Structures are given as C-alpha cells and as structure tokens.
Amino acid sequence: MNEARVRTTVDDGVAEVRLTRPDRRNALDVAMFSAIVHAAHALRDRADVRAVVLSGEGPDFCAGLDRDMFRAMRSGERLSATADLPPLPDGSPARATGQRAVYGWVELPVPVIAAVQGHALGGGLQIALGADLRIVAPDATLSVLEVHWGLVPDMCGTVLLPELVGRDVAKDLTFTGRRVSGTEAVALGLATRVDDDPRAAALATAREIAGLSPHAVRAATRLLGTTRPPAEQLAAEQAEIGALVGSPNQREAVTARLEGRPPVFAAGEPHS
Structure with missing residues (x-):
C-alpha cells in the first residue's frame, strides 16, 4: 500500500521521498497518509542519510485532502484516523495522523527540503511546512485552504505557520484561505526561495549539504x-x-x- 503512494530512494547520502499519486494531484487519502508517516519513520535512524528531498510526481506537490475524505466528514467520520501507522516515537507531540504526516519531517535529525511545484493546498501545504526549507516554483499555488471546507489547519499548521510568517500573516492566510504564488510565498516567508525547477534545485542543495x-x-x-x-x-x-x-x-x-x-x-x- 505504501509503495503505491510514496517512493523513497537514497543516493549518496540524499534521500528523495516522492508522493506518487499524480493522477489525483497527490491528494491525501488514507493510504497516502499512512505512506507518508511510514516514509518519515523509516528515515529516522538511517545514518547513511544526510539530507532529504520531499517532492511530488506530476504537475503538483500535493493538492490537499482527497475529496472522499471530505465526503466522509459530512457524517462526522474522520477517515485519517483509520490509517495504519508505525509506533509513535517517544516524546513526539504529534498524535493525530495528519500531524504525524507533517511532524515526522520536523523530527528527522537531518535537513528536509520540500520541492513545491503546482499546487500545495491545505494539508499539502502543511506537509511542506514540516520541511526545513521550501523551494518553490514562481508560479506555484499555495493556500491555507481549510476555511473553504469549514475547517481549520489541524496538521501542525497552527504551530509551524506563525513561526514562518508571523502571527498576523498566518491569520490573514488562515482566515481568508487566499492563494499565493510561489513568488509571494517567498516574500511572506512562507517559502525559502523560488526556482524554475524546484526539484532539481532541492536535490542540488541536498547534495551540497550531504557533502x-x-x-x-x-x-x-x-x-x-x-x-x-x-x-x-x-x-x-x-x-x-x-x-x-x-x-x-x-x-x-x-x-x-x-x-x-x-x-x-x-x-x-x-x-x-
């Protein structure tokens, strides 16, 4: 199940973790949540890994929750709670499935670089927030989209977002759900820098760190x-x-x- 959603490769100290559901814009369903948490967990104790690149196959990084997850919410069901997850790391503050899909990257002992192209919306953006650096395409689209679904960020976004952009900008993005380009994201502090090829730039940076x-x-x-x-x-x-x-x-x-x-x-x- 995990292999169908996320693929991890390690080459010369650099681990690349790729979301592999491009036909659904790498949307987060139960299997994707499980695969992301397992992927981060598997890298925790690997001494041969010196940097990690987190990317998505296809035109998008991650468009957020799969619509089937939202449909289930109408009856009060949270499908993410059914995900098959590895044991909770000792001392980790993240308990819920979505939180673990983000905080697992925060807890890695090596730098994590997110390469963001296309859409990084809602939960997809929060996963990128778990990285140490975010390299984004100038025309990428980022949004704290939860309010448009009648929700609030619940995947560590209320912790990580204010640290990056300040509390007032975090409120602006969260209250409105407005979409920002990669260029504006850098100006706001939401992303680290822009590059026309975020994945290539992220891999180059990771290789530099690994050396x-x-x-x-x-x-x-x-x-x-x-x-x-x-x-x-x-x-x-x-x-x-x-x-x-x-x-x-x-x-x-x-x-x-x-x-x-x-x-x-x-x-x-x-x-x-």
Missing part, C-alpha cells in the same frame, strides 16, 4: 529545529560546539579546507 560534515549538520538541525528560552538555547549551543571541536569530522573539515581538497567524512558519533 558537509554530517555531525555539524545534525547539530545545526537540532539547534535550529526548536524554540527554547535564550538561556537554554545558548547552553545548547555550547554543548553542541563542545562535542564538535576536535572531533574526527571537525578535524577532517579543517584539514581538507586547508589542503584544498574535498573532505572525507565518517558516520557514527562525533567522538567515535
């Missing part, structure tokens, strides 16, 4: 992935830098740069 020290990148992911009080954040900075300075990969980064050659990094813990 850097994996321990430094993972440390940066941990530091920039949460909001802490200043004292806790500054203490976390010192803990991370303390583990990195003098570690094998940090020594290799310095040596390779001074010698003008590509670095060769090792996996494992920083001091192993």
Whole structure:
C-alpha cells in the first residue's frame, strides 16, 4: 500500500521521498497518509542519510485532502484516523495522523527540503511546512485552504505557520484561505526561495549539504529545529560546539579546507 503512494530512494547520502499519486494531484487519502508517516519513520535512524528531498510526481506537490475524505466528514467520520501507522516515537507531540504526516519531517535529525511545484493546498501545504526549507516554483499555488471546507489547519499548521510568517500573516492566510504564488510565498516567508525547477534545485542543495560534515549538520538541525528560552538555547549551543571541536569530522573539515581538497567524512558519533 505504501509503495503505491510514496517512493523513497537514497543516493549518496540524499534521500528523495516522492508522493506518487499524480493522477489525483497527490491528494491525501488514507493510504497516502499512512505512506507518508511510514516514509518519515523509516528515515529516522538511517545514518547513511544526510539530507532529504520531499517532492511530488506530476504537475503538483500535493493538492490537499482527497475529496472522499471530505465526503466522509459530512457524517462526522474522520477517515485519517483509520490509517495504519508505525509506533509513535517517544516524546513526539504529534498524535493525530495528519500531524504525524507533517511532524515526522520536523523530527528527522537531518535537513528536509520540500520541492513545491503546482499546487500545495491545505494539508499539502502543511506537509511542506514540516520541511526545513521550501523551494518553490514562481508560479506555484499555495493556500491555507481549510476555511473553504469549514475547517481549520489541524496538521501542525497552527504551530509551524506563525513561526514562518508571523502571527498576523498566518491569520490573514488562515482566515481568508487566499492563494499565493510561489513568488509571494517567498516574500511572506512562507517559502525559502523560488526556482524554475524546484526539484532539481532541492536535490542540488541536498547534495551540497550531504557533502558537509554530517555531525555539524545534525547539530545545526537540532539547534535550529526548536524554540527554547535564550538561556537554554545558548547552553545548547555550547554543548553542541563542545562535542564538535576536535572531533574526527571537525578535524577532517579543517584539514581538507586547508589542503584544498574535498573532505572525507565518517558516520557514527562525533567522538567515535
């Protein structure tokens, strides 16, 4: 079931996760929700993965919920609750199926880049919000569309959206459900940058990241992935830098740069 909805490939440290339901604009049905959660879960403990690209096959990233899901809601049924999911990670705040389809990407220990073309609407946009970076086509269409279906964002959108665009813009987008282009999304802070070929740009960025020290990148992911009080954040900075300075990969980064050659990094813990 999962293979019919999502395909994951790993090449030289870069995992590409592709939504594979282009005939339905990669819309979210029960099988798609299950496949997305399983795909993120499967990457959690893979030491060979250094960056992830999340993309959709066909002209769209993800057009949101499948209409059959909305039809079921008319009788009060939430089909997403029936999805077959892996065990809940320890300490994860995301409990509902849709939340896990988004927060699973937030919880990965490596950078996740969403490549957005065509439509990213409603739940599809919220999945993109779970990525660390969003590279979008200039003419992409993004919308917090839930209000048009009589709903509110319930896939981590009320947490992630205000962090990116500020509370007032988040309210504007949520209250109105208005559609914005990729170009406007970047101006609002909803997306990172535009590119005519978002997938190619995302893969190039992921390969660049994969060529850097994996321990430094993972440390940066941990530091920039949460909001802490200043004292806790500054203490976390010192803990991370303390583990990195003098570690094998940090020594290799310095040596390779001074010698003008590509670095060769090792996996494992920083001091192993």
